[in-house]
Amino acid sequence: MTAESDGRPAVTRRGALRAGGVAALAGLAGCTALPSAPGRAGSGSDDGPVAVASFFTFFDFGRQVADRTPLTVENLVPTGLHGHGWEPNASITRRIIEADAFVHVGEDFQPWADRAIETIKGDDVDTALVNARKGIDLVDLAATLDREEEGVGAQRGQDPHFWLDPRRAKRSVDNIADGFAALLPEHADTFRDNAAAYKADVLDRIDSDYEAIFDRAERDIVQLAAHNAFQYIGVRYGVRMRPLVTNLAASGDVKPVDIREAVTTIRENDIRYIANGVFESQRPAQQLVRETAVEAYFPVTPYAGVREEWVEENWGYEEIADNINMPTFEIVLGNESPREAAPSAGWLEQWRNFDPV
Structure with missing residues (x-):
């Protein structure tokens, strides 16, 4: 000093x-x-x-x-x-x-x-x-x-x-x-x-669990009604992450061409479930549910924020991976039905076509 x-x-x-x-x-x-x-x-x-x-x-x-x-x-x-x-x-x-x-x-x-x-x-x-x-x-x-x-x-x-x-x-x-x-x-x-x-x-352990999820998937593409934050999952586990919002900003605008490309991806890959960001707008996901064969969207997060109940339960990276991202990837890859993948009672009710934070 x-x-x-x-x-x-x-x-x-x-x-x-x-x-x-x-x-x-x-x-x-x-x-x-x-x-x-x-x-x-x-x-x-x-x-x-x-x-x-x-x-x-x-x-x-x-x-x-x-x-x-x-x-x-x-x-x-x-x-x-x-x-x-x-x-x-x-x-x-x-x-x-x-x-x-x-x-x-x-x-x-x-x-x-x-x-x-x-x-x-x-x-x-x-x-x-x-x-x-x-x-x-x-x-x-x-x-x-x-x-x-x-x-x-x-x-x-x-x-x-x-x-x-x-x-x-x-x-x-x-x-x-x-x-x-x-x-x-x-x-x-x-x-x-x-x-x-x-x-x-x-x-x-998370790496091993993710690897098992993606290894047993017959589909190699995930449609996300979310921003471009999940490419490292795709690179690490050999799956195509298809973000609806193609830029890096979580608040990025969804353009008509983005919706058209997502509709094509959904049709060509017979996708019934998509993933959506917990802290992002739900409107694009809701539009895809209305206008395509998609039945529901489920939550993913790049561990960038927390909800009140997560704080109350002292959730960290591990708990969010186990209780949010992994069940959703099981569902959107077609490994398990939403009911089979749900990690707890009430999860499906809370997270199927969930409301914004």
Whole structure:
């Protein structure tokens, strides 16, 4: 830490915020309230070290890695919102600056996170940056990507949704463990032991279960009434993911040509069930149910957000895979009937042609 001319230690930006000072930061940090209380998990105390995450998936990975350590991990994305395309208010920047570490998804995916990182670097804030995407190979965007979307939300025409592949997700768990170990080296062994256990017990098991689902499918195409977020599932397990919204934005518009191509795909492949994003518009899926042989749509999610009941039940990446994505893939691939695939009583009633969040 540098020293000022009077010999007193310089006050870090984060320290000043914690002390309630530095009026010059008011325009950046603001005083608006969070739209919803973020998730918080860990065994640390309220005044202990805190890591904040820009995306639900990496909050969940982070809390698994931080188990049995003083580090608390927080999810910055409010409940009910999709983590990609959300623009937070200024209080989120303040929370990042106050934190000991910021877990993010790498460049060009969440513009607000990129701006926060620029602030941290430009103002010498002592918040440690943990890039969950470090060293991970990305795949090229699907050929169906709109040309005007090239480079928007992606890095040089590559798909940023790598965490849907459990094998790539394992590398991000290691990245988080390394970042936490650098922050709290006295707990490095615990962070890395937790990471190893989570990869072996959860991500390897999910990978095996997904592989079994796709291996026994006679159909090799999935029609999604959702945005272009699932290509890593297709690449990893050899299935064609056909998104209705061909760009990367969850709020992207559905064009008439998109509907026509989906109708053709449904007819040519005798598709009776399709998948739809939990946090996306239901109107295109409803249109396909009305105008094609599709009987129903069921939920999928790229682990980008959480519902209130998922928070109450403490669901993470594992529980969402088991209770949302896997049953739906069983159904839309034709492996099982909706009733056979339903993991619990009431699932079919809740999720068949489900209402928007």
